[in-house]
Amino acid sequence: MNNIGGLLIDLDGTLYHGRHMIPDADKLIAALRKAEIPFLFVTNNSSRTAASVAAHLREMGIDANPEEVCTSSLAAARYVAEESPGAAVAIIGEEGLLQACTEAGLTIVTEKPQYVVQGIDRSFTYESLARASRWIREGARFVLTNPDVMLPSDDGITPGAGTLAAAIEAASGVPPVVIGKPESHLVAYATSLLGIKPEEAVMVGDNMRTDISAGAHAGCRTVLVLTGLTTRDNLEDYQRLTGVKPDEICADLAELMVLLGV
Template sequence: MNIQSIPAIKGLLIDLDGTMYQGTRPVEGADQLIRFLKSSNIAYRFVTNNSSATPEDVAARLNGMGIPAEPQDVCTSGQAAAVYIAERQPGASVFVIGMKGLRQALLDSGLQLTDERPDYVVQGIDRQFTYDLLARAVRHIREGAPYILTNPDLLVPSTDGLVPGAGSISAMLRAASGTEPIVIGKPSSILMDYALKQIGLSAQDTWVVGDNLATDIAAGKASGCGTMLVLTGLTTRDNYDGYARAAGCEPDRIYETLDALTEEIAAMLELNKTV
């Protein structure tokens, strides 16, 4: 490994599914990585496209797998969507298609939830989605409400395998309204920029860690961060070339395991001590 080619790492933005865990199982080395970052005073955030869960929910899930986490360590697409709106129109009214995590994030940012004449339509994954919600959202968008999409994931993992995600619901809204949404989550840079503000670092000092070229790595590139692909989830050596072509981007570094990533960061820190 050529650690001299790695600029100083002050912070990491870390993906969750496929990077920290797979389903209900932690990825090997996930707990050691987080403990190492803590002991080395390297700032980090868990960055997830999942808008259905609150930061408290995410932290509880991680802790349940033995991965240390606090709610303030978590950045969700729901939080980023709420802040995006609140910065542009404080106290705006919002028609929401989404679950607890998204609704709570909107309220926490001082936004008002409404069914009639909203300033914005915000949509994430919604497991109670109905035709009536679709019809009302389309009407509001066609009447001029900007359409905000938490994340474009067409499929998401569940205990029953892959199921439709926020992007699948969005396909209906886009087709019926004739409007393209403002996308908040990966591969958009908006979620990453939100996380960078939370971590208090510049993109030049921060690296994105993830297992998905089309979301994690593409978002890191879009935000100007360094990118580290771990072959712990979606991407493997066997499928790498196809995914790289489809994503239109490649990572700055590739690691077989989280342990290898931890070892390289540790070596980089030791090298900096001697410079």
């Protein structure tokens, strides 16, 4: 694969499963550094700060720095800040989203927001739902970090940010602006951080519905790795469901390194 301006690399299912590194993930990152190929870790996870994501990777033996992490919270905060600098924002989310919005110069409020910015919030309550839907009905813009309906956890599958957003949308009658994968905002933000055009970037991920779809929607080349959600058995179904096809398919990360020539 030639003329790579930078790689956008998914995390869960691509470089690790939960707390366990996928084979050769550490070697891939080391090889990219040696070859001086720019990259970012691009994740829909809105709960963690960039520093905590990088720390999680390092704990597994994958070399990572906070400035190499691009989360849906960072992209959502940038989206609002560019549209309305210093806007009054109500946060429904966790540390990663709160920090991102604060660092983007937004004003965090608990009444009369211009925006309701929502991510995963494991302390979400009926009162949260009532307040958010009221604000949105009164004219606040509804911005969703990522549409993931379900998330894996140590206790099995749990509701994600998309599940909470569905309740808020039902109560307010207003759909959100979606920032994370499969929409293109997160990928466009990541390419801007690398200083490259989307067509110069390569999106690498294991999920046809999020990673590959987002890359395709943003105009990037895409590489599907069969290390997580998508398999040879379900690939055709996912292609039919999403209406997109990856530019390249690699069985594992060792095969990806061969494809990249690193």
